[in-house]
Amino acid sequence: MPSLRRAKPAAAQSTDAGPDTPPSLTPAELAAQRRKRRTGTLIATPGALYLLIFFVVPLGLITVYSFATRTSTGRTSLSGWNLNSYERIADDVIGGIIARSAWLAFLTTVLCLVVAYPFAYYLATRPPRLRARLLVLVMIPFWTNGLVRIFAIRFLLGSNGPASALSEAMGFGTFRILFTPTAVVLGMVYGFLTFMVLPLYVALERMDWRLVEAARDLYASGAKAFWRVTVPLTRSGIVAGCVLVFVPSFGSYVVPEILGGAKTLLIGSYVARQFQAARNWPLGAALSVLVIVAMLVAVAINQRNSANAERTQGVTR
Amino acid sequence: MSNLGTAGAKRSATHLLKANAWFVFAFLYVPIVVLVVFSFNDSERVNVWQGLSARWYGEALGNTQVISALRVSLIVAISSTIVSTVLGTAVALALDRYRFKGRRALDGTVYLPIVIPDITMAVMLLVFFAEAFKLIDTFGPRLTLGVTTVALSHIAFNISFVAVVVRARLDQFDRTLEEAARDLYATPWRTFRRVTLPLIAPGIAAGALLALTLSLDDVVISAFTAGPGATTLPVYVFSTIRQGVTPELNAISTLMLAASITLVVASLALQRPRSTTP
Numbered sequence: 001m002p003s004l005r006r007a008k009p010a011a012a013q014s015t016d017a018g019p020d021t022p023p024s025l026t027p028a029e030l031a032a033q034r035r036k037r038r039t040g041t042l043i044a045t046p047g048a049l050y051l052l053i054f055f056v057v058p059l060g061l062i063t064v065y066s067f068a069t070r071t072s073t074g075r076t077s078l079s080g081w082n083l084n085s086y087e088r089i090a091d092d093v094i095g096g097i098i099a100r101s102a103w104l105a106f107l108t109t110v111l112c113l114v115v116a117y118p119f120a121y122y123l124a125t126r127p128p129r130l131r132a133r134l135l136v137l138v139m140i141p142f143w144t145n146g147l148v149r150i151f152a153i154r155f156l157l158g159s160n161g162p163a164s165a166l167s168e169a170m171g172f173g174t175f176r177i178l179f180t181p182t183a184v185v186l187g188m189v190y191g192f193l194t195f196m197v198l199p200l201y202v203a204l205e206r207m208d209w210r211l212v213e214a215a216r217d218l219y220a221s222g223a224k225a226f227w228r229v230t231v232p233l234t235r236s237g238i239v240a241g242c243v244l245v246f247v248p249s250f251g252s253y254v255v256p257e258i259l260g261g262a263k264t265l266l267i268g269s270y271v272a273r274q275f276q277a278a279r280n281w282p283l284g285a286a287l288s289v290l291v292i293v294a295m296l297v298a299v300a301i302n303q304r305n306s307a308n309a310e311r312t313q314g315v316t317r
Numbered sequence: 318m319s320n321l322g323t324a325g326a327k328r329s330a331t332h333l334l335k336a337n338a339w340f341v342f343a344f345l346y347v348p349i350v351v352l353v354v355f356s357f358n359d360s361e362r363v364n365v366w367q368g369l370s371a372r373w374y375g376e377a378l379g380n381t382q383v384i385s386a387l388r389v390s391l392i393v394a395i396s397s398t399i400v401s402t403v404l405g406t407a408v409a410l411a412l413d414r415y416r417f418k419g420r421r422a423l424d425g426t427v428y429l430p431i432v433i434p435d436i437t438m439a440v441m442l443l444v445f446f447a448e449a450f451k452l453i454d455t456f457g458p459r460l461t462l463g464v465t466t467v468a469l470s471h472i473a474f475n476i477s478f479v480a481v482v483v484r485a486r487l488d489q490f491d492r493t494l495e496e497a498a499r500d501l502y503a504t505p506w507r508t509f510r511r512v513t514l515p516l517i518a519p520g521i522a523a524g525a526l527l528a529l530t531l532s533l534d535d536v537v538i539s540a541f542t543a544g545p546g547a548t549t550l551p552v553y554v555f556s557t558i559r560q561g562v563t564p565e566l567n568a569i570s571t572l573m574l575a576a577s578i579t580l581v582v583a584s585l586a587l588q589r590p591r592s593t594t595p
Binding site for chain 2: 036037040044046048050054057059061062065116118119121122123136139140143145146147148149154155156158160161162190193243244247248250251253254257258268275284285288291292295299
């Protein structure tokens with residue numbers, strides 16, 4: 001930090017600078033700026049340090065573990081790094097689990113988008129008072145205990161549960177969808193739908209509806225105006241929603257454990273097993289790294305997209 | 318003619334939108350309502366309705382395992398909420414109004430605990446505690462997973478949620494009020510205490526309530542960072558569900574539902590912008 005303390009030379013330099021540079025700062029202003037900087041560091045440090053110890057370091061450790069070796073007793077040996085755990089990702093069983101997780105997460109995302117887009121559109125086009133009330137109704141399940149909500153689905157769909165009893169009473173016979181991929185997708189849609197609704201709602205609410213009117217005035221049909229104007233303008237919401245649904249669905253653990261069966265083993269449960277009964281921490285770590293990489297890619301796509309959206313919105317204004 | 322056609326199309330589109338909205342609300346609420354109704358079912362068997370009774374609530378509250386899990390949950394939730402509210406608010410303030418070294422890195426990292434799948438965060442922390450204990454054991458004390466490790470883990474994700482909520486509040490903040498205070502010769506600390514803090518207090522409270530809710534809801538991270546004696550209520554419920562659905566579980570779930578809905582409604586009321594409150 002010594003270089004920061006030398007205020008005078010810096011101030012002198014800035015007074016020498018040409019007319020295009022921003023107005024130069026007096027030593028007093030520079031000192032104030034420095035003080036502010038120090039205050040910022042001071043305020044941020046405890047939280048940043050906590051995140052460093054309990055998030056960044058664990059992130060690094062799991063990466064290190066993914067290159068480690070499992071000993072015959074199920075312990076993890078950190079000597080002799082290798083790629084064995086990553087090589088196993090390509091084998092049939094694990095590759096199949098990853099493919100299935102990605103496929104079910106994709107289905108969940110598409111279903112959520114198809115249902116949530118018209119829903120968010122409806123919300124965003126209501127009068128403000130009604131809109132606020134409907135939003136509260138959306139938010140309540142969003143923050144309601146996720147485990148209990150998935151349990152509710154399990155209870156509803158169970159072979160002796162209310163849904164089955166109802167269908168039997170109506171003469172359709174019992175139905176069994178519990179412990180199938182269908183039940184898992186249904187549970188994930190139920191659990192993550194609001195993650196899709198909220199960004200779509202924000203994008204639609206912020207949209208400049210005059211652009212749609214302009215398209216209509218230029219004789220675009222309703223459908224054409226929707227696909228060529230509304231959808232592109234809400235793209236940031238669509239991408240954000242898809243990321244927010246795909247990532248937790250891909251790494252989902254609770255939903256397949258409660259609603260799924262042997263045929264719906266997903267990567268989340270498989271990772272958990274490696275750290276529990278199977279005692280293969282390096283393999284579990286390698287799969288976790290895979291999930292984290294998928295997450296980082298999704299977050300990067302989302303950030304690039306929202307940066308683009310901000311730029312184009314700046315242009316239209 | 319074509320005008321009539323588009324008007325008709327528009328009306329049917331509106332009807333479809335409305336129908337879809339009803340469908341979504343039904344989808345979101347029906348399973349919860351069914352669960353609540355059946356929690357008052359007197360029957361031993363979950364599928365046979367035998368009349369209204371609070372019998373299973375009595376059974377649930379008389380179950381010592383449930384009560385001790387509830388105790389653990391409350392200890393973890395309250396302690397992690399207090400710490401994460403202080404740290405998260407500080408992070409939000411620093412990110413919103415100061416430039417400092419490492420600001421960009423912090424800005425990027427603070428969102429990750431929100432997006433990362435629970436199971437990944439859980440195993441990361443499990444590995445971390447295993448390594449940390451190995452390191453500490455060489456100096457003497459033997460540490461094991463327990464209530465403390467669960468609370469430490471909850472703080473790790475709650476800091477991020479608090480920071481995001483408080484930052485949203487700071488975004489709407491009228492900075493001229495602070496400038497006015499400073500023009501009237503208030504010290505920075507006094508400005509913070511008398512102007513900034515009262516204005517962002519609803520945001521901080523909303524963040525704290527959210528942290529409390531998330532801590533009480535978490536199952537995966539708790540399951541992996543808890544030792545045998547530190548079972549939280551959601552972890553208890555989760556392990557019991559896997560053995561099958563019982564009426565007692567319905568009652569416990571309904572109680573958890575009631576608790577989290579109360580917290581959410583309180584949090585939403587706090588987050589509402591001032592202008593709309595009557």
